[in-house]
Amino acid sequence: MADKKKKNLPPDAQEYQTFHDKREVKRPILKNCIKAFLVGGFICFIGQLITTFYIYFFNFxxxxxxxxTVATLIFITMLLTGFGVYDRIGQFAGAGTAVPVTGFGNAVISSAIEYRTEGFILGVGSNMLKLAGPVIVYGVFSAFVIALIKTILIQWGGL
Amino acid sequence: MPVKRWLLIASMIAVIAGCNTDDSVLEPAGSPNNDIELMKISKDHQLDQHISNQAKDSMRKYAEVTAAKAVNTDKKMLMAVEVKHNERFNLANIKKQLKKEMEEQFPHITVEFSTDKKIILELDRLEKEIQKDIAYSPKKLEKELDKLISLSKEQT
Amino acid sequence: MLTGHQTWTFANKPVIISTGTVGGPFEAKGNIANDFDLLHEDMWLEQDSFEKSQQTLMEEACQIAVKKTSIEKEDVQFFISGDLINQITPTSFAAKTMGLPYLGLFSACATSTESLALAAAIINANGADYILSGTSSHNAAAEKQFRYPTEYGGQKPPTAQWTVTGAGCALVAKEGKGPVITSATIGKIVDMGMTDPFNMGGAMAPAAVDTIETHFKETNLDPSHYDLIITGDLGHIGRETSLDLLNKRGLVIPEDKYVDCGLTIYRESQPVLAGASGPACSAIVTFGHFLNRMKKGELKRILVVATGSLHSPLSVQQKDPIPCIAHAVSIESGSDIA
Amino acid sequence: MIFFWAFVIGGIICVIGQIMFDVFKLNPGQTLTILVIAGAVLDGLGLYEPLIDFAGAGVTVPITSFGNQLVHGAMQEAEKHGLIGVVTGMFEVTSAGISAAIIFGVIGAILFKPKG
Known part of the structure; x- marks a missing residue:
């Protein structure tokens, strides 16, 4: 990936990038993965606790x-985001807090809070899906394509 | 870049698909499984629960079943079973197989089958109530059962 | 006054007669908190938005700089400044409050030296008696503009830098007491095809190297002339890369003489990853910390090289590389200072 | 048991996300989008439901479950109305996550100021 990009650059830029790459602080991938596993797993564990709670005590x-469960987790996310805690956890946990729906909630809620200075309609309203928009757009679109293919296969392929 | 992305997705699918050994549905074990958590309603009870009792008993041949609950009226039966956790990958197939088996065993009534934790809990509660209350009215049972059946069919 | 292609030398020795530095709560916990004229406890400064609080920071820095001298605000002829928020509006609104003739600059984090160099050039050419130059930045406003909402929990890589909240301002005069500006080298855009907006130090390092090299070549000086060579906000990665690159090209600068504002302002224990950045970083550290040390006599001659990456969120999204620039200003302690 | 697997499977999905961040240098938007599409594809292949049975919240809490829910909604309509159902179904699909995020987003904007 990086090499292909480099080929189109002038030689001095290529030389500099190689020079620089040796000095760049590398991301601690293993450490990050362990942290993501623990925090992400913990969030799912909490999710399971909440699910079990709803099954035992409510009609679910x-x-x-x-x-x-998802709604409850996003509610908790709202509080953590509003009190400025979620971004701290996020810096520690990386994908561990980004991949669960709490990360999606945080993307929406943080944008909403951030843009309130620009008003509720044009600020909050039009910017709150700025980060989370692609997830909805491509979630819906890919679901459409997949459902379409599956339906065609079932109807004509006798699947 | 796109190639790498697709590779990533493909490998993810491969990994997860690898765990899924499909169509290995339940086989009857050699010896009866006596660890199943089940409770039979007394034969002397004014509500005839012998169908449910029979249904629960027939689960004993599967080693993977850990609990069986059932309640019936004279027209329908709601049954719920719990299986060992590592069998849950095949839960949908297990459910299909057992439901078919129950339908064949009791062709004269409608069989509703569930593997849902909530239904297991509710059936357990209902069984205990029936057991305790000799005068449990068939009408009330009918109502309770309908409620549970519709609950078990809720999708989202 | 033009020496070589890109360097001005100032025969009339414009003087920095006073400076004003303002910082936010995070800076108050930093390494050089004592060098600030004013520190705020609250990121908002009792304003409605982060952009407005940045404007307030700039206004306060200017007022402090003027108040320290015997002149009045009305004696100042020009206000030369800029920042990196949308169309430099915080600075423009501050200029409105100041009511001074205003030249707005955009040079991202190199704005501090660009404004200082321009102020010195105008004064050197008798274009003015007093000019206020400076710049400001606000962490949350910059995050919102260039990265994610401040409360978003995205993980930043170890190459990312922390935007300084604050404003630094220097009052440059034709004559007076204080450090003098002797020369300035205006940099060229250097683009090495770096595209990662989370690694600005690495992108800006070649620009700093280019300007430093040009400065020494055109002024016929060598690094031993200066007590310190101060880069703007290269951070750990940029500082190391640029120092190695300078050494490789035969310009040997001792490790301890090559310091970076982005590594001076905060403590090691503060979670700033590769270091500090933002226009205010080089302005505050130079006008506050290093000029204070010069006044104490610890430093005689310094070369300040502020570096800026001139990308926008749009250019990054459209996969353009990050264009970088660096401007150098040489400051010497005045003759009438011990 | 389900708690253990929720932790492990949920953690593994997050590790996949982290690898996309750190190794493939994708930003959060790209990563989450790919994960949602992956969830939709998995459900299309009929693999997501067994995972839910097995790991519970371990796969319903990660963002991949959005893809699963959306495909499920579309397929439900498709079963009722055939091919046209896919199109109309898409517009009827609501995911609890999306609506909850929007609702709590607005409430959050009313209640809180960014801390910076």
Whole structure:
């Protein structure tokens, strides 16, 4: 990837990039992965606790308890984001807090809070999906394509 | 870049698909499984629960089943089973197989089958209530059962 | 006054008669908190937005710089400044409050030396008696503009830098007491095809090297002329890379004489990853910390090389490389100072 | 048991995300988008439901579950109305995560100021 990009550059730039790459502080991938595993796993564990709570104490089944669980987690995220804690955890955990729905919630909520200085309609309203928008757009679009293919296969392929 | 991305996705699918050994549905074990958590309603009870009792008993042949609950009226039965955790990958197939088996065993009534934790909990509660209350009215049972069946069918 | 292609030497020796430095709460916990004229406890400065608080920072720095002298605000002829928020509006609003003739600059984190060099050039050519030059930045405003919302929990790589909240301002005069500006080298855009906006130090290092090299070539000096060569905000990676690159090209600068504002302002224990950045970084550290040391007599001659990466969120998204620049200003202690 | 697997499987999905961050140098937006698409593809292949049965919140909490839910919604409509159902179904699909994020986003904007 990096090599292909480099080929189109003038020689001095290529030389500099090689020179620089030796001095760049590398991302601690293993450490980051362990942290992501622990924090991400912990969030899912909390999610399972909440799911179990809803199954035992409310009228939710395993099938239906997912939605209130997600909503509860995002509510917690709102509090953590609003009190300025989530970004600290995020710097530590990386994908561990970004990949669970709490990360999606944080992307929406942090944008919403950030843009309130520009007003509620044009600021909060139009910017709150700035970070999370692609997830919705391509989630919906890919789901559409997949459902389409599957339906065609079922109808004509007798799958 | 795009090539790498697709490779990544493909490898993810491969890894997860690898864990999925499909169609290995349950096989009857040699000896009866006596560890199943099940409770039979007394034969003397004014509500006839012998179908449920029979259904629960027939789960004993599977070593993977850990709990079986069932309640019936004279027209329908709701049954729920719990399987060992490492069998849960095949939960959908297990459910299909057992449901078919129950339908074949009791062709004259409608069989609803579930593997949901909530249904297991609710059936357990219902079984205990019936057991305790000799005068449990069939109408109330009918109502309770319908409620649970619709709950088990909820999707989202 | 022009020496070589890109260097001005100032025969009339413009003087920095006073400076004003203002910092935020994070800077107050830093290494050089004592060198600030004013520190704020609150990121918002009781304003409605981060952009407005940046404007307030700039206004306060200017007011402090003027108040320290015997002149009045009305005696100042020009205000030369800039920042890196959308169309440099915080600076422009500050200029409105100041009510001074205003030249707005955009040179990102190199604005401090660019404004200082221009102020010195105008004064040297008798274009003015007093000029206020300086710049400001605000951590949250810059995050919002260039990266993610401040509360977003994205993980920053170890190459990322922390934007300074603060403003630094220097009042340059034709005559008076204080450090004098002897020369300035205006840099060229250097683009080495670096594209990672989370690694600005690495992108800006060649620009700093280019300007430093040109400065020594055109002024016929060698690094031993200066007590310190101060880069703007290269951070750990940029500082190391540029120093190695300078040595490789035969310009040997001892390790301890080559310091970086981005590594001076905060303590090692503060979570700033590769170091500090932002226009205010070089302005505050130079006008506050290093000029104070010069006044104490610890330093005689310094070369300040502020570096700026002139990308925008748009150019990064469109996969353009980061264009970088560096301007150097040489400051010497005045003759009437011990 | 389900708690253990929720932790492990959820953690592994996060590690995949971290690798996309650090090794492939993708930004969070790209990473999450790819994960959502991966979730949709997995559900299309019929692999997501068994994972939910096995790991519970370990796969319903990560963002991949959005893809799963969206495909599920579309397929439900498709079963009722055939091919047209896919199109109309897409517009009827609501994911709890999206609506919760929007609702709490607005509430958050009313209640909080960014801390900086």
């Amino acid at each position: 089944t395993e099938q239906t308890a997912g939605s209130p």
